[in-house]
Amino acid sequence: MEASLTSLYQELILEHYRNPRNKGEVTDHTAEAHVSNPVCGDEITVQLRLDGNQIVEIAFDGQGCSISQASMSMMTVMVKSRERDEAINLADLFTDMMQGVEGASVDESLGDLRALQGVSKFPVRIRCALLAFDALREALGAKRGAGLKADPEADASGGAAHDDASQGETTH
Amino acid sequence: MPTSPRPEWTAVRAQFPAMTQDVSGHPLVYLDSAATSQKPRVVLDALAKYYERDNANVHRGIHELSRRATIAYEEARAKLASFIGAADPSELVWTRGTTEAINLVASSWGLDTLKEGDEVLLSSMEHHSNIVPWQLVAHRTGARLRYIEMDDQGRLVLDDLSELLTERTRLVAVTHISNALGTVNPVREITEHAKKVGALVLVDGAQAVPHRRVDVQELGCDFYAFSGHKMCGPTGSGALWARRELLESMPPYHGGGEMIRIVGRDSSTWAEIPHKFEAGTPNIAGAITLGVAADFLDEVGFDAIAEHEREVLAYALQRLDDLGGVTVYGPTDLDERSGVISFTMGDAHPHDISTILDSRGVAIRAGHHCAQLVMKHFGISATARASFYLYNSTDDVDRLVEGLASVQEIFGPG
Numbered sequence: 001m002e003a004s005l006t007s008l009y010q011e012l013i014l015e016h017y018r019n020p021r022n023k024g025e026v027t028d029h030t031a032e033a034h035v036s037n038p039v040c041g042d043e044i045t046v047q048l049r050l051d052g053n054q055i056v057e058i059a060f061d062g063q064g065c066s067i068s069q070a071s072m073s074m075m076t077v078m079v080k081s082r083e084r085d086e087a088i089n090l091a092d093l094f095t096d097m098m099q100g101v102e103g104a105s106v107d108e109s110l111g112d113l114r115a116l117q118g119v120s121k122f123p124v125r126i127r128c129a130l131l132a133f134d135a136l137r138e139a140l141g142a143k144r145g146a147g148l149k150a151d152p153e154a155d156a157s158g159g160a161a162h163d164d165a166s167q168g169e170t171t172h
Numbered sequence: 173m174p175t176s177p178r179p180e181w182t183a184v185r186a187q188f189p190a191m192t193q194d195v196s197g198h199p200l201v202y203l204d205s206a207a208t209s210q211k212p213r214v215v216l217d218a219l220a221k222y223y224e225r226d227n228a229n230v231h232r233g234i235h236e237l238s239r240r241a242t243i244a245y246e247e248a249r250a251k252l253a254s255f256i257g258a259a260d261p262s263e264l265v266w267t268r269g270t271t272e273a274i275n276l277v278a279s280s281w282g283l284d285t286l287k288e289g290d291e292v293l294l295s296s297m298e299h300h301s302n303i304v305p306w307q308l309v310a311h312r313t314g315a316r317l318r319y320i321e322m323d324d325q326g327r328l329v330l331d332d333l334s335e336l337l338t339e340r341t342r343l344v345a346v347t348h349i350s351n352a353l354g355t356v357n358p359v360r361e362i363t364e365h366a367k368k369v370g371a372l373v374l375v376d377g378a379q380a381v382p383h384r385r386v387d388v389q390e391l392g393c394d395f396y397a398f399s400g401h402k403m404c405g406p407t408g409s410g411a412l413w414a415r416r417e418l419l420e421s422m423p424p425y426h427g428g429g430e431m432i433r434i435v436g437r438d439s440s441t442w443a444e445i446p447h448k449f450e451a452g453t454p455n456i457a458g459a460i461t462l463g464v465a466a467d468f469l470d471e472v473g474f475d476a477i478a479e480h481e482r483e484v485l486a487y488a489l490q491r492l493d494d495l496g497g498v499t500v501y502g503p504t505d506l507d508e509r510s511g512v513i514s515f516t517m518g519d520a521h522p523h524d525i526s527t528i529l530d531s532r533g534v535a536i537r538a539g540h541h542c543a544q545l546v547m548k549h550f551g552i553s554a555t556a557r558a559s560f561y562l563y564n565s566t567d568d569v570d571r572l573v574e575g576l577a578s579v580q581e582i583f584g585p586g
Contacts, residue, residue, distance in 0.1 A: 002196075002531045009524075009582050018519065040523055040554045041540035041547060063553045065521035066583075125527060 007118030008125075009066070016112070017066040022076035026057045033138035035131055039124075042068060046076075046135040053084045060135070067119055067128040074112045075132040088142045091133040095144060098126050177565035181480055184472060185563040187212045198533030201571045206351050206379060206512050206559035207537050208401045211465070215404055218464040222457045230456055231430060231447070245456050248463030249446075255466045256377075256396060257387035258413050265412045265419070265446040266459050270378040271301040273397030273412035274345070276449060277374055278305035280422045281395075286342060288314030293336055293344045293371070295320040295328055296549055299351050300542040302376045306345060320346070322549055326353040326502045333365050341371040348380035348391075352543035352557070353502035354512030356380075363392035372418075378402055382561070383481060383510055385474040388413055400458060405465035409458030412449075419445040426451035469562075477562045481511040484560045488513055488569040495573055497585050501550055511560035514541070517576065520583035522556040528582065529575040536572075 029047035036043045044062035048055050058080050060072040075094075079087040094113055096104035098120050108114075119129045137143065177185075185191055190210045193200050202210060222244070228237035230245045250261040258264055267273040282305075286292070292306050296319045310317050318336055320328050328346070337344070344366045349356050363373045374395035380386055382403035388396045395418070400409030414422075424431055424442055428451030433441040442448045469477070486506060492498045492515065501514045517525060522538035529536055537557045540547045547553055558572055 005528060005531050005582075008527065014582070039539055041544060042553050063521075065523035067524070069521075122527060125523070128523065 004118065004121050008122060010115050010118065012112060012115040013066060013070040016070035016073040020060075020069055020073040022059045022073065022080070024059045024061060026059045029057070031139040031141075033135045035135040035138065037064065037068065037127060037131055039127065040065070042131075044068065044072060044131060044135060046072070046132075046139050048136075048139055050084065055079055055082055055084065055087055060132070064131070065125075065128050067116070067125055068131045071113070071116055071129045071132040072135075074116070075136060078111055078113060079136060084140055087136060088140060091137055091142070092144070094133055095130060098129055177567055181562070181565060185565065187214070188563050189213060189216065191563055195533040195535070196531050198571075201534040201564075201568045203534065203536045203558040203560065203564065203568060203572060205382075205402070205561035205564075206541075206557065208407065209382060209404050209561055210563065211406070212404055212468050214468055215406065215461050215465050218461045219406060219457055222460055227457075229453055241456055241460075244460045244463075245454075248459045251463045251466055252411055253413070255386075255470075256381065256398070256413055257389050259389070260416065262445050263413055263416050263419060265414070265449040266454050267397075267410045267412050268408050268455065269399035269401065269410035270376055270397045271399075273395075273410060274302055274374065274376065275305045276412055276425045277395050277397075277414070278309045280425045280449075281372075281418065282306070282309035282315075282343075283312065284423050286310075286313040286315040289340060290315040290342045291318055291338065291340045292316070293318050293320065293341050293366075295346050295357075296322055296545040297326065297328065297350045297353065297355060297357075298345070298347055298543070298545065299376060299378070300544070302345050302347060302374075303545070315342070316340075319545075322355075322546075325504060325508075326350065326355050326546070326549075327508060328355075328357055328362075330358070330361065330365075333362070337365055337369045337371060339369055341366070341369050343372045343374060345374040345376070347376040347378075348386070349377075349383070349510045349512075350502070350543070350546070351379050351512070352541040352546040352555070353514050354379075354509040354559075355503055356508055356510055359391045359393065367392070379510060379512070382469070383474075384478055394418060400462040400465065403462075403465055404468055405462035406455075406458045408455050409462040416445065419449070422449075424451070425449050428452045430454070472562060480562060481560055481564075482506060484564055484566060484569060485509070485511045485513070487566045488558070488560070488572070491569055491573045492576075495576060495580075497580060498576065501555060511564075512557060513559070514555040514557045516552060516555055517579060518583065518585070520579050522554040524583065525556040525576070525579050528579050529572070532571070532575045532578065534568075534571055534575045 026047040026049050030050045032047045034045050042064040046060045048058040058076045100120050116129050119125050188210045226240040228241040230242040249264050253261040253264040323329050366373045372394040375393045377396050377398040381398040394415055396413040401407040431443050431448050431451040433443050497518055499516045503509045526536055526538035539554050
């Protein structure tokens with residue numbers, strides 16, 4: 001197999017793809033985001049429950065490719081029980097790694113998410129990897145970090161934490 | 173079963189410069205012609221020649237270059253009109269492609285004609301470009317959209333057509349060949365039914381005109397839309413054919429230069445068809461070189477193209493079946509399908525399939541193919557799609573299947 005393909009389809013990624021963590025719904029969720037990959041039509045919903053500033057529960061649901069499903073799974077593992085700001089920092093760090101910002105990829109705080117580094121060599125697939133954190137940001141009412149290109153779709157949703165499911169409608 | 177390409181088709185392929193390159197360190201295997209076709213040398217040369225020698229605006233200059241450009245532009249129109257069996261060149265309106273052609277009909281005929289309670293009958297097989305324009309018009313006019321459904325092989329269910337077609341049906345808008353499944357629809361049968369209730373018929377011919385001889389008279393339709401870029405022509409070229417009396421009765425689509433006769437302060441009068449629908453400087457180079465593309469296809473011959481594509485398609489379906497673990501969508505009868513294979517493979521998502529193939533120089537399409545209703549029908553979000561054209565060979569199929577074997581190595585046998 002091609003070397004770059006080996007780095008793209010690492011065992012850890014395929015393992016998360018086949019056995020996604022935190023897949024399903026969060027009962028009594030306080031925030032929700034619905035994101036889609038317009039290229040392929042994949043649609044994914046992320047739900048979470050905040051207790052104060054802490055993400056106490058998080059889950060995702062929907063279909064997608066191995067990269068988007070693995071990053072969703074890894075993201076939920078990494079931010080569960082984290083503070084809101086910590087989670088947003090992690091999102092920025094991961095986005096840096098995907099966009100090839102120097103030094104970002106070796107940051108150990110990314111945990112399993114570092115396995116997705118190989119995706120950055122496949123420009124057309126970066127969007128798949130970023131979908132998870134776009135959803136997280138939207139659910140937390142945050143925007144992409146300063147200095148990075150804003151995602152018009154994420155912005156248009158104006159997503160903020162909410163306690164009913166109606167807001168999800170606006171992003172469908 | 174053929175195992176190596178015939179020399180005459182190797183010679184056809186050699187006329188497409190883009191097909192001779194390496195991608196990801198492998199000779200390119202281009203299996204995405206349903207999205208857009210590659211262009212033969214004659215078309216590329218004609219494009220350069222036009223800009224190098226004849227470039228001028230049409231229908232207004234008194235000088236030599238404008239005369240040449242105008243003649244070539246109108247000759248191309250006549251050529252494409254006869255290419256699809258139109259009675260007269262004036263029935264052929266140049267557009268940017270199929271999408272604009274359908275939008276033209278929806279905006280002009282649709283907004284002018286449709287009233288609350290009128291019905292437009294579509295099919296759930298349609299490309300978004302033959303759904304969304306009608307939704308826009310329906311929202312503004314109060315017309316209602318209805319759908320012909322598909323069966324489990326992605327064929328239109330025409331049994332209840334007599335119930336779907338009522339005296340309220342003003343238009344039936346269907347695709348000739350599905351871009352997502354390759355299904356070839358019995359357009360003639362549909363138009364015959366539609367005529368009984370006095371409904372007009374629009375046909376989306378984007379996937380048909382590149383691959384088979386189309387005769388609008390024989391089909392009995394009223395509007396026929398197609399794109400140049402899928403038939404060896406340049407992007408941004410295409411046409412709408414409509415019956416003369418319809419075009420004459422329809423209001424203009426865009427306003428501007430070229431489409432007028434006399435302009436007053438408050439109102440204007442319109443040019444004759446087809447110019448009434450061609451406001452502004454048109455895609456002159458696109459129209460002229462689309463004419464060259466049509467000549468190229470005529471020279472190879474549609475009988476030969478259809479036979480060759482069928483051979484490649486049959487070989488591909490057999491190889492996929494032998495490989496196993498591949499779910500192919502669409503009709504199983506080769507008479508009912510064109511050279512499009514939409515498929516899924518177990519756990520491997522179409523995007524992943526496409527990335528793995530791309531790393532081996534094999535270009536396919538992955539996604540919903542602008543046909544989300546089709547995906548919904550089969551309960552999936554996406555498919556991988558390999559589509560064939562005259563420059564493809566059984567060798568390309570072998571490379572595709574090798575790539576899919578590699579997908580199964582990574583994702584399991586499915």
